[in-house]
Amino acid sequence: IKLEEHGYGLADASTAIELDPKYAKAYYRRATCYLQTLKYKQAIADFKKLLTLEPQNQLVRMQLDSTQKILRKVEFEKAIEMEEEKSAVERCLE
Numbered sequence: 001i002k003l004e005e006h007g008y009g010l011a012d013a014s015t016a017i018e019l020d021p022k023y024a025k026a027y028y029r030r031a032t033c034y035l036q037t038l039k040y041k042q043a044i045a046d047f048k049k050l051l052t053l054e055p056q057n058q059l060v061r062m063q064l065d066s067t068q069k070i071l072r073k074v075e076f077e078k079a080i081e082m083e084e085e086k087s088a089v090e091r092c093l094e
Helices: 006-019 024-036 040-053 058-093
Strands: none
Touching: 006 024, 024 040, 024 058, 040 058
16 A cells, blocks of 8 residues: 555455455555545445444544545535536527
């Protein structure tokens, strides 16, 4: 992961989870790989699973919150872009 080979990191973490579904560190590593590849929904799912395994982990709770905020911002920006595109098309039709 430190070498920015997120595809390998995702594969390794997923394999570790398959071997031991309670291996919290694998969920954390996979979530961070998802973040680096802009797959926020998958990262959120892994952070939530990690919190079921380690409910007192405040670092993961903060990362979950910040990832949810990023996702909301990205989705909001996409909605604005789509709205602007619609209005541009509508203007051309006038």
